[in-house]
Amino acid sequence: MKVAIYTRVSTIEQAEEGYSISEQQDKLKKYCDIKDWKVARVYTDPGFSGSNTNRPSLQQLISDCKNNMFDAVLVYKLDRLSRSQKDTLYLIEDVFNKNGVGFISLSENFDTSTAFGKAMIGILSVFAQLEREQITERMTLGRVGRAKAGKAMSWANCPFGYIIQKEIYEIDPFRAEIVKRIYRDYLSGVSITKITQKLNEEGHVGKNVNWSYRTVRQILGNIVYAGYIKYKNEIYPGLHKPIVSLSDYKKVQVELEKRRITQAQLFNPRPFRAKYMLSGLMRCGYCNSVLQIYTTQLKSGVQLHNYKCPSSSPKSSSRYKRHDFDCGFTRVRKNDVESVVISEIKKLPLNMDKVINNKENKDNAKEIKAIKVELQQVEKKQDKIVDLYLLDNINVDELNKKNDELSKQKENLQKRLNSLTDNKKKEKIEDFIKNAKEAKNIDKLDYEKQKVIVRNLISGIKVFNDKVEINWNI
Ligand SMILES: [Zn+2]
Structure with a gap:
């Protein structure tokens, strides 16, 4: 049987353990003598780590293996071939076995031509799987290490500048x-x-x-x-x-x-400043001026409060006046308009769906969800290619190219998402529903409390001579 001897030692091992090449070779050659095997060639990688397969002599051995230049590969210890279970498994299964070449490791008494050796391959593959899973974990640790070392963290989005x-x-x-x-x-x-x-x-x-x-x-x-x-x-x-x-x-x-x-x-202006419930909230339905309150005192001493449009009277000199034509607004009694608003608030829980649907399109929800899922997937892909890069599986050009593509995708998705969601809006709707439910007894509360509720629920009111339009605060 023709045997290829493979030896390797990394610089550190050489310095730390005195684990020399010549020692390995001596032992392996003696073993071949005992077994009566012929040494086809000795392959040596001095000063190379076993963490990958980028070693000149190993590469030579792989190519010679394909040319049937020996029947088996002999190493001193399994980790001389590779320190990675994944690479070990690859070499044994995809290179040696495929070409009918056996593999023997002296220290572990590991021989792929024996039944025990074949079982070992199975065990190895379990380890290789484990190793692949641990790589992700190590990558994460690697990132903390990178951050601690002050290195750039993000390939995906290098900060502008x-x-x-x-x-x-x-x-x-x-x-x-x-x-x-x-x-x-x-x-x-x-x-x-x-x-x-x-x-x-x-x-x-x-x-x-x-x-x-x-x-x-x-x-x-x-x-x-x-x-x-x-x-x-x-x-x-x-x-x-x-x-x-x-x-x-x-x-x-x-x-x-x-x-x-x-x-x-x-x-969110503080609602307590206004003296009356609706002051500042009401605008003229015809000309959009803010309605002003006017108080008249009757001879009996009773005070009457009316809201008027400052622009409705051409002669008025009000500082709130917006133009010189008569917009046609007459006036509303303070008490009348207040009781209309109170009754609309009481009816609010019944009209809630209508009020909200006017503000929000329900179909958005599905699309928003789908975009979020897609975004997560793109982010995962980005993490994955960084991992591939760190593992030397892709080069920096491939990394950048892929990253640019993914970043572009992400940007587009984000844009679409921003146009669809407005979380503040959602929170606002939830708040509104809550406030509306709490307001169902508004007619039984005192005026100060009513004022607070009204200003929470209503952002504005358009007042016409015969009707009001309430803009709910959603
Ligand atoms: Zn007006």
């Missing part, structure tokens, strides 16, 4: 200036909407597509620009140069929160 070079974010000077400008403008009081508008008016330089509110907002909130790496809510110092100072970054975060709160207050 940087390019990835040798795993580290490098500043792209032109785009970095745009990032700086966004921070500067925001800190000087310009709104995100205005910043976005301005960038697009200038032809969205530096980007292939228009800037969106979301991208500008993301840039303002990304700590990468201050020189840090964030991974799973942990922040690590990055190896890259910051584009903005940490203090500016912090100022922007404070400002973002401040403006968020002001914004919220703007949309």
